[in-house]
Amino acid sequence: MGIHLKKNSKIFSHPLLLLIVGAIITSLIIPNFTRQWQDHQKELEVKIALTDEINKATSDINTATALMTYSAFVNKNRLWLRIQRLESFPGRDRFKNKELLFK
Numbered sequence: 203m204g205i206h207l208k209k210n211s212k213i214f215s216h217p218l219l220l221l222i223v224g225a226i227i228t229s230l231i232i233p234n235f236t237r238q239w240q241d242h243q244k245e246l247e248v249k250i251a252l253t254d255e256i257n258k259a260t261s262d263i264n265t266a267t268a269l270m271t272y273s274a275f276v277n278k279n280r281l282w283l284r285i286q287r288l289e290s291f292p293g294r295d296r297f298k299n300k301e302l303l304f305k
């Protein structure tokens with residue numbers, strides 16, 4: 203038995219065999235780690251892109267809502283000013299069709 207162990211240890215310590223075993227291990231393990239790292243990077247990029255899209259959509263909705271609210275306020279204010287001018291207009295009773303004055 204001692205002879206076989208010496209013979210096996212001599213084979214496993216040969217530099218060419220160590221080089222081949224090292225190359226096989228390296229060719230299997232390093233690509234696996236690299237692939238996992240690249241998948242993680244792509245996952246992060248997708249999450250960032252999705253977050254950017256959500257932020258843009260939210261910003262667009264907020265801007266549109268603010269503009270609509272401002273526009274409604276301005277239109278209401280303009281109508282109120284027109285009514286105030288009409289009520290203070292001295293010859294307002296002469297007009298039969300008052301709707302024309304509001305246009």
